[in-house]
Amino acid sequence: MTAHNPSLTLVAGGAGFIGSHLCAELLARGEHVVCLDNLQTARPSNLRVLESHPNFTFIEGDIVNPLPGEIVALSDRFTRIYNLACAASPPQYQADPEHTMLTCVVGTDHLLRLSESSGARFLLTSTSEVYGDPEVHPQREGYRGFVNCTGPRACYDEGKRAAEAMTFDFARMGRAAVRVARIFNTYGPHMHPDDGRVVSNLICQILAGRKVTIYGDGNQTRSFCYVSDMVDGLIRLMESDADGLEPTNLGNPEERTLNELLDEILAVIGGPVAIDYLPLPVDDPRRRRPDIARAQEQLGWQPRVPLAEGLARTCAWFAEEIGAPDFENRLKVAAE
Structure with a gap:
């Protein structure tokens, strides 16, 4: 391979929340990145700082759909393919459940075939x-889950389970070298203000001076990982x-x-706030915490950003994004 045709990394869903941060980090490491996104739930502003980078497309x-001709034309240059393409918050993936399922299954098949050919x-x-x-806590990779396969979240839950099955089948047949990450709750800048996830909901409601919405009694648990x-x-x-x-938990x-x-x-941000407790959504998990022993042992990985520090950065970003000038200066100081 000549210097004029460097190897490429494809990030499907690269304009999304995690995807845009991944693109930025790969570019910082010297990789040439191709971002593929339908912009259905992503925001083009996530890529604004990357657009002028000489190694970004x-x-x-x-x-x-069948992969764009520009992707096919570059197929022999891809050495890494990350598939982050799918709406990831319940209001977004439930808005078009058929498309969510097809993204997980048909879309993953298209990218696996690209991986195979390239x-x-x-x-x-x-x-x-x-x-x-x-029903098992914390969740280890060997736990097979307790999923409602006919409920309103099934398009995403079962879609991802099917995507995993197909990915591992490609590996077993020797058709592709694969990795599967099971991502737990992640937060940080570039989240969509209206994506319905708890961190963005609470921050935006407080910054806007609105009543805060808590579903259930607020005693259900999550484990929050900063995006970096x-x-x-x-x-x-x-x-x-x-x-x-085998899959690997990351969270x-x-x-x-x-x-x-x-x-x-x-x-x-400061308070106090009025809280509106609403009914828990159907099939909303009561407890969620990853067992990350596999990631620690095999990758030498564990989260490093404390929740207070990550929330300070995230609040500062949202204050600027949604225009909350009363909070911006104080939040920026807190994030430094």
């Missing part, structure tokens, strides 16, 4: 949602010598209730 396209290593971002509302830690884990997994026949094993999360955010 954006191609608009939907992996449910010889590129393939990484699927799966999800902690494959464990459903877990997640990106580090994904790259480590891609570059690891994993055999490709923060520090478990917090939603009420505790609210207190942490208020410690950054």
Whole structure:
């Protein structure tokens, strides 16, 4: 391969929340990055700082459809393919459940076939949602989950389970070298203000001076991983010598209730706030915490950004993004 035709890394879903951070980190490491995104749930502003980078190319396209000709033309240059293409918050993936399922299954098939033809290593971002509302705690990779396969979240939960099955079948048949990451709750700048996830919901509601929404009694738990830690884990997994026949949990094993999360955010922004407790959504998990022993042992990875520090950075970004001038200066100081 000549210097005029450097190897390429494809990031499908690269304009999304985690994807845009991944693109930026890969570019910082000297890679040539091609971002493929349909911009259905992503925001083009996530890529604004990358557009002028000489090693960055954006191609608009939907992996449910045959891959764009520009991707096919570059196929012999791809050495890494990251599949982050799928709406990831319940309001977004439930808005068009058919498309969500097809993205997971048909889209993953298209990218796996590209991996097969190009010889590129393939990484699927799966999800902690494959464990459903877990009856085993914390969740280890060997746990098979407790998923409602007919409920309103099934398009995503079962879609990702099917995507995993297909990815591992490609590996077993020797058709592709694969990695599968099961991502737990991740937060940070570039989240969509209206994506319906708890961190963005609470921050935006408080910054806007609105009543805060807590679903259930707020005692359900999640484990929140800052986006830079997640990106580090994904790259480590891609570059690891994993055999490709087992998934790897990536997430923060520090478990917090939603009420505790609210207190942490208020410690950054200030309060008090009025709280509106609403019914828990159907099939919403009561507890969620990853066992990350495999990632620690095989990747030497664990989260490093404390929740208070990550929330300060995230609040500062949202204050600027949604225009909350009363908070911006104080938040920027807190984030430094």
